[in-house]
Amino acid sequence: MHACLLHRQVCLGLLLLLLGWIACWQPAAASLTTSVDQSRYSLTDHTQFWHSDAPLTLNELLERDPSFIQAQHKSDLNFGYTSDEVWLRTQVENPTARSQRWIVEFEYPFLDRVTLYVMREHYNEQKVSGSAVPKEQRELAHRQAVFPLSLAPGETVTLYARVNAAGSKMLNYNLLSEQAFYQQNDRHNFWLATYFGILLGLGLYNLLLFFGLKERVFLYYSLFTLGFTVAILTFNGIGTLMFWSALGENTSRLVAIGFIFASTMGTFFAQSFLETEKFTPRWHRLLSYFRVYCLLALVATVLLPIQPALRLMDVTGFMAALTILICGIYCITQRVPSARIFVLAWSLFLVGACVFALRNLGILPANFITLHGIQIGSAMEMLLLSFALAARFNKLKRQKERAQNEMLMTLKRQEAVLEQKVADRTKALERLATRDMLTGLLNRKGLTDCAEKALQRAQHIGQPVALFMLDLDRFKPINDQYGHEAGDFVLQQVARRIEHLARAHDRCARFGGDEFILLIEGVDDVTVLNDIRQRLNAAIREPIKLPCGELVSIDVSIGLSISQGDHDCLKNLVCEADEKMYDVKASRADRAIRYYSAKP
Structure with a gap:
């Protein structure tokens, strides 16, 4: 009897220990303890997520008390294209005796609306940001969804983030000290300003070349750069922050329009740069047919709901980059001038576009390369194409100089012939004036x-x-x-x-x-x-x-x-x-x- 009682007590103790461990493990995995000695934390390992197929308020969420899923890796918070509303939950604790000021930063700038709820012991806070939110309504006027967070000494808060986005949902977010955030912001702004300065400079330079030389290849490149720049500006949040924050929900549509317009202009540019009509007539016709598809896709982007329009953007951009690349490779086999550098440049852009599209579709994990791959690839591609266009400009300049020299020589020859004719005519007139018409002797x-x-x-x-x-x-x-x-x-x-x-x-x-x-x-x-x-x-x-x-x-x-x-x-x-x-x-x-x- 004593043995049986002992056995029951042991089992009950193990069961209580297991329940206590489970009870203690779940909150511990979702809680972040801050320290003044560290300036940056990734919240991924401390975040739980839950999908909602219908819009909910925070009170409705708390009443429903759904089962949140603990994120283990950054890829767990990359949801790709989904129409569901995504909720994130994280606990942050300040164990120190000093107040702390932090910035909650969502890495991915292309999120329509992010609502952050800060649940404290006696009151709650609600903060709003996102690319579809007008600048004056954002918690902080920034290209990304960022929120200030103050922690009192010994305070523990629970963060609930509700994310609505028609595009890909890549929801990794971080906790940074104010100093670390602004230092990082300065670095990012420097590189972004350099990147967009390059795009703007290349676009304007080639536009001026078009006006000077009347060569359409420079106009097509400028229009390609224009569409691409508008799309990337919007995607990075700079466009919505500085130029068109009033677009609201249509901000995402502008990204799709910009990329598909760039794809359309890319076909024009490839035909003109590679001179496909002269060297590869079949590819010239194929690119013309594909451009018709791009124009139809551009119209569809304006008419379709935003999420299908964004999916169409990914497919069209990927197809355009791949088609133009294959055309360039074929032109290399046909020994088309400048085809090699074109293929090298377009390969870099294709890699960036593929990374961008595949990450949006949720196939590739979210990291710095996949997040900024299209910018890196496009910058290298446009620089290489600019070098190629510069070579084309020099070639056209030399051709123009040769043509001018030939024209000048022709004019000189014609002038010499004319002078000789004038001299002969003058001599003939002088002869007529001084010679007898019948005998040819002097008159x-x-x-x-x-x-x-x-x-x-x-x-x-x-x-x-x-x-x-x-x-x-x-x-x-x-x-x-x-x-x-x-x-x-x-x-x-x-x-x-x-x-x-x-x-x-x-x-x-x-x-x-x-x-x-x-x-x-x-x-x-x-x-x-x-x-x-x-x-x-x-x-x-x-x-x-x-x-x-x-x-x-x-x-x-x-x-x-x-x-x-x-x-x-x-x-x-x-x-x-x-x-x-x-x-x-x-x-x-x-x-x-x-x-x-x-x-x-």
Whole structure:
């Protein structure tokens, strides 16, 4: 009997010990004891969570007293896309004799509404924040959901957090001292400012290049950067904090619109940068078809409920990145210029987009890399693409310079040709102005110009100028008998004969009608001049065969004048030669009269 009683007592004691251990374990696992020596705590290991398929108030939750589940790892608080309302519960204890001030910080900035209830011994506090909450209604004006928490000496509080979000619910949160929080905030703001400064600078720079070069590839890149920047600004909470906090519940929709718009512009950019229409027509058509899908998805994002729109954003972004990457790889096989750097850059972006989408879907765990992967990948991708675009800009600049140089050379060649044509035309006009149209000899104007220069040279070197005046005899009967064309032919033949006898620097002219002039420089020997006269007489008297086959002969009367001094001019020389030429004609007439009168 005593043995049986002892056995029962042992069993009862073990049962009570087990119940006490269970009772003590559950609260202990959910309680955080703070210390002034530590500035940061992760609340994950001290947090319990519960899903509610209907909205509840805190009082309704306490009345229902649901069974909360203890979180063991950070991944336990990554719920992905869920329409349920999620409640978190954590106990925080200040065992010290000093008051403490802390900041409760939710790591993930893309949470629509977070309501934090602080349950104290005598009263409760309610605080609200989140990306869909207007800035002036947030507990602290910050891009993340953050809340101040004051703990009195020896106080223990229970935190209940109600989270509503159309997007992915990644609910890891921390407890930081005010100093640690603001130091961390300064670091994050520095890197975010650098990141968005890079995006803004690249977008504006390429937009200016588009206006300067009129190349659409720079415009598409700027629009791609614009859509991506709007989405990331909203996702990181900076956009809602600084620019569009009044959007409220539609803040999440703006993220989807921005990413899908960036996907649409990405297809334009890939086609233009890789010149798919020229090198890979099939991929060009495929990207065009995919862009139609992106445009439809963009319209659907505006019309669908927010959570389906966000899911569509993830799928569209992943498909766009993968499609463009495969297109780039194919372009490498086709040796498309700049395809290698394009693939490298887009691979980095694809990795970031995949991490972003898979973490939103709850497939990947939540950590720094998955939380900021798309920002890291996109920053590297855009820098590489900017280098590629800079190379494209330099290439276009060189092409433009070559084109300008070629155009300049063409203009110079055309100018040279034009100048030559003008010179030829001027020369031709001068020839027309100074040459006889029938014989090609100098006319009166041409003779005057040459005579003035010859007389100036004669005065300078002291040598005379000789002028022969030639007048054709028996020319009029040829004109009358055979016509003016025959007469013109005779004049041309006489001109050729005079030119043939003249020296290279002598000047031959048709003075008018059947009169010709031969101007000779540097000859003052009368014997030489008489010899020239005799040869002219003999040459001109040679028979001329007309085009009709008839042979005709003409005679010539030649008068000679020689410059004597400084006051000589062409007019005087012509008058003197003309007089002597008529003297020759008169003497011939007298001889003819005596010849005929002497006949019986």
